[in-house]
Amino acid sequence: MSQILNQIHFFFICAVKKIIPTALILASLISVSFAQKAEKFFDKKDLLLVGSYYYPEQWPEANWERDIKNMSGLGFEFTHFGEFAWSAMEPEEGKYDFEWLDKAVALAAKYKLKVVLCTPTPTPPAWLTEKHPDVLMVNAEGRTIQHGARQQASWSSKTYRAYVDKIVTVLAKRYGTNKAVWGWQIDNEPSHYGTSYDYSENAQQAYREWLKNKYKDIGTLNKVWGNAFWSQTYNNFEQIHIPNVLELVAQANPHAVLDFKRFTADEAAHFILLQQNILRKYIQPAQWVTTNLMPTYSPVDPLRMKDLDFLTYTKYLAEGYDMGHGEQGFRMGSANSIGFSNDFFRPINGVTGVMELQPGQVNWGLFNPQTMPGTVRMWIYHVMAGGNKFVCNYRFREPLSGGEQYHYGIMKTDGVTVSRSGDEYVKVIKELKDLRKAYQPETAIPSSLVKRKSAILYNPDSRWEMEYQPQSNQWDYMAHVNRYYKALKSLGAPVDVIDETKDFAAYPFLIAPAFQLLDHQLVSRWKTYVENGGNLVLTCRTGQKDREAHLWEALFQQPILDLIGAKEIYFDLLPVSLMGKINMGQTNYDWNNWGDVIDPISEADVWATYSDQFYKGKAAVLHRKLGKGTITYVGADTDNGQLEKTVLRKIFNQASVPTLSLPEGVLVEYSNGFWYGFNYSSQNQEIPIPTNAKILLGQKTIKPADVVIWKE
Numbered sequence: 001m002s003q004i005l006n007q008i009h010f011f012f013i014c015a016v017k018k019i020i021p022t023a024l025i026l027a028s029l030i031s032v033s034f035a036q037k038a039e040k041f042f043d044k045k046d047l048l049l050v051g052s053y054y055y056p057e058q059w060p061e062a063n064w065e066r067d068i069k070n071m072s073g074l075g076f077e078f079t080h081f082g083e084f085a086w087s088a089m090e091p092e093e094g095k096y097d098f099e100w101l102d103k104a105v106a107l108a109a110k111y112k113l114k115v116v117l118c119t120p121t122p123t124p125p126a127w128l129t130e131k132h133p134d135v136l137m138v139n140a141e142g143r144t145i146q147h148g149a150r151q152q153a154s155w156s157s158k159t160y161r162a163y164v165d166k167i168v169t170v171l172a173k174r175y176g177t178n179k180a181v182w183g184w185q186i187d188n189e190p191s192h193y194g195t196s197y198d199y200s201e202n203a204q205q206a207y208r209e210w211l212k213n214k215y216k217d218i219g220t221l222n223k224v225w226g227n228a229f230w231s232q233t234y235n236n237f238e239q240i241h242i243p244n245v246l247e248l249v250a251q252a253n254p255h256a257v258l259d260f261k262r263f264t265a266d267e268a269a270h271f272i273l274l275q276q277n278i279l280r281k282y283i284q285p286a287q288w289v290t291t292n293l294m295p296t297y298s299p300v301d302p303l304r305m306k307d308l309d310f311l312t313y314t315k316y317l318a319e320g321y322d323m324g325h326g327e328q329g330f331r332m333g334s335a336n337s338i339g340f341s342n343d344f345f346r347p348i349n350g351v352t353g354v355m356e357l358q359p360g361q362v363n364w365g366l367f368n369p370q371t372m373p374g375t376v377r378m379w380i381y382h383v384m385a386g387g388n389k390f391v392c393n394y395r396f397r398e399p400l401s402g403g404e405q406y407h408y409g410i411m412k413t414d415g416v417t418v419s420r421s422g423d424e425y426v427k428v429i430k431e432l433k434d435l436r437k438a439y440q441p442e443t444a445i446p447s448s449l450v451k452r453k454s455a456i457l458y459n460p461d462s463r464w465e466m467e468y469q470p471q472s473n474q475w476d477y478m479a480h481v482n483r484y485y486k487a488l489k490s491l492g493a494p495v496d497v498i499d500e501t502k503d504f505a506a507y508p509f510l511i512a513p514a515f516q517l518l519d520h521q522l523v524s525r526w527k528t529y530v531e532n533g534g535n536l537v538l539t540c541r542t543g544q545k546d547r548e549a550h551l552w553e554a555l556f557q558q559p560i561l562d563l564i565g566a567k568e569i570y571f572d573l574l575p576v577s578l579m580g581k582i583n584m585g586q587t588n589y590d591w592n593n594w595g596d597v598i599d600p601i602s603e604a605d606v607w608a609t610y611s612d613q614f615y616k617g618k619a620a621v622l623h624r625k626l627g628k629g630t631i632t633y634v635g636a637d638t639d640n641g642q643l644e645k646t647v648l649r650k651i652f653n654q655a656s657v658p659t660l661s662l663p664e665g666v667l668v669e670y671s672n673g674f675w676y677g678f679n680y681s682s683q684n685q686e687i688p689i690p691t692n693a694k695i696l697l698g699q700k701t702i703k704p705a706d707v708v709i710w711k712e
Helices: 002-017 022-034 061-073 099-110 126-131 158-175 201-215 218-225 254-282 335-349 375-385 420-438 447-452 460-468 477-490 520-531 558-564 642-654
Strands: 049-053 078-081 114-118 181-185 288-290 311-315 352-357 390-393 454-457 495-498 509-512 535-539 566-572 580-584 587-591 594-600 605-610 619-626 629-634 666-671 674-679 694-697 707-711
Touching: 049 114, 049 420, 061 099, 078 099, 078 390, 099 114, 158 254, 201 218, 201 254, 218 254, 254 288, 254 460, 311 335, 335 352, 335 375, 335 477, 335 495, 335 666, 352 375, 375 390, 375 420, 375 666, 375 674, 375 707, 420 694, 454 477, 460 477, 477 495, 477 509, 477 535, 477 642, 509 642, 520 535, 520 558, 520 619, 520 629, 535 558, 535 642, 558 566, 558 619, 558 629, 580 619, 580 642, 587 642, 594 605, 594 619, 605 642, 619 642, 629 642
Parallel strands: 049 078, 049 390, 078 114, 114 181, 181 288, 311 352, 352 390, 454 495, 454 509, 509 535, 535 629
Antiparallel strands: 566 594, 580 587, 580 605, 605 619, 619 629, 666 674, 674 707, 694 707
16 A cells, blocks of 8 residues: 555656646556556466466367366466357357356366456457447448457447446356456457558547547647648537548648547557456456557557556567568567567566467468477567566467467367477476476565666657658658667666656666657656766657647757757658668768757767768767766667667766677576576577576577576
C-alpha cells in the first residue's frame, strides 16, 4: 500500500507542476488503483516456468489424457486452453457446453499442470456472425470481413460486446474459483492483423463519440485539425468520417489520422479491460489476468492496458522476414528481437512473460526455414534473461488439419514422438532444475550494470504521426529506435523502454529517439534531468511539433533549441541511390534516411559534421554539458547504426562508465544473479566471461544458436 501511496503522491506533484500530460497521469493512476501487484503471483526461486498450448477441442477425447500426461511427464509446468474455442463452449446461442473443458482442466490438475484459461473472443462462432453480420469489421476498401480465421469482429460493436459479456461471465463464474486455473488470458493477440483498422459503421459511430468526448464542441475540433485548410470545416460531429486514404483524392488530414489511431488504440484497450472487469467480479484474487500482444504491432498500444495485472507478448523470429546476422541468421532471427520485447513489456507493470514462443518451423512466414539446432533453447534462455516469469510454447501437438498444418509442435504428427525443437524444450526443463538450485535471492545487481542503466523513451503518438507523414520513403520509426537499442546492448547496457510516467532520474542514461510530439513541460523535465546529472540523448525529428502535431509558430524545433545548444535546425533527405557522408573523429559514416543540419551556439561541442552536400562542414551531432549532466543531439539516422553506436560509446566513456564491445549478433544479459551469453551470429564467438566466474551451463566459446550461463 505504501508503494501505491508514494506513486499517487509522485503523480500528484507531477500534475501540480504540469510535468506529465494529464492523460498519462490518469492512465497511471488507473493502473495503480486496479492492477494487482504482479510479483505476488510468482515465486522468484522458480526463475522461469515453462508451459505449452493444448487444444482439447481439436483432438479426439481419447487422446486427451495421453497428451496431457505426456506434457507433464516431459516436465512442463502449465498448459493453455480455450482462446479459439467459442463454438465449442457455446455451440448454439445460449446453449453452453463446458463438459469437455471441465474434463480437460481436471486432467491438467490430475497431472499437476497449472492452467491458463482464455476468453474466446478472437473467434466468434458462425451462428453469431450469421445472426448479427453487423458485428464484423470492415476494411478500408469497404469489404466486410467474413467469418473464418480470427479477429474479424469489430471492437466497437455494442452487439458483439454484449455477447462477449455473456460468454466471459459464464466462464468466470464456472472457473473463477477452480484451483487448477492459474490465470486468465483475455483474447489472443488483440489486433486485426493485416487489415489493421476497422472502418465499419460501428467504428464510425464510436469514433464520433470519442471525438465528442475529447473536443466537446465542433469549433475546437475544427481549430485543432486546421480544418480551414481545403475548406474541411465541419458544422457538427455527424459530418465526420473515418479518414480513409482509399476514399480521398488527396492526402487525409494528418490530425484526423492521428486521432483515429489514438481512437483505435483506445478501443482495443477498452475491449480488453472490459473483459478484465467482468472476470474480476467472479474470479479469486489468486488468479492473474493478462493478455498477449504482438510487440511491434502499431495499431494496438500496450501502454493503454496497464490496468491488467501484467502484460505478455508473442514472439516469432525465424519466419523469413527477419534475416538475422550473417549467412545463417535467418534460422535464428535478430539478437535484439526478444531483448527489445523483454525490455519494452517488463517496465509497464514490472513483470512480463512470453505467452507464445515460436516452436521451431512455422507455416505462415515469407518462407519457413528450419531453425538452427539449439535456436529454440537459446530463445527460451533469452526470455529468462529478460526477467520473464514464464514462457509458453505454441503448441504441444503439430496440427493435422486446419490453418496451421506444417506448424511445429512439441510432438510430431504422430502425437507421441518429441520433435526436434521439442527436444530443446525438454533439455531446458532439465537444466532449469540445476539452475534453480544455484539461485541465490540475496545477490545484488553488479555495480557495472547500475552505472550503465539506460532507458529509451517511447511515444506511440510520435510513432503514429511519423508513420503517416514520414517525409521519406526510407523513414522507419521502429528501425530508428532499434538502432539505439542495438547499440546500447552491444555496449552491455541494461535497458528499459519506458513512457513519460516513469521517473527519468532512475536512469543515468536516457535516449529519446525521434520524439517528434512534445510540450514545454517535457522539455523542462529533460532539462531538470540533465542538470541533476543525467545524460540525455535526443535524436533527429525531436520537438518538431506539439502534442496535437502542429508545427510551432516559432523557429523549427524551437522548444529544444536552447536545451541542445542550437540556434537553428533544418533537415535534408536523400534518395535511396545516394549516400551522404558524416565525419566523426577519423571515421566517415554513410547516411541518407534523415539528416538534421544544426547551427550550434558557441557553448556546444560539435562531435560530427557533414562531409558533403551544400552544407558540408555543418554540424550533425552536438554535445554540451548542462549542470551536472550532458545532452547530446544526433541529427542523422543511418542504415547500419554505426554512427549512433559511436556517439553512445563516447557518451559512456566521457561519463567514465566502462562498457563492453560485443560483436554483431552477440549479447550479454544479466537477471536474478545469473549472467547469460547468446550467439545469434553465424560464427563461433567467445563471450567475455571474467576469469573468476563460475560457468553453470555451456562454455566460454559458443557456436551459433548457443548459450552460456555463469555466476560471478
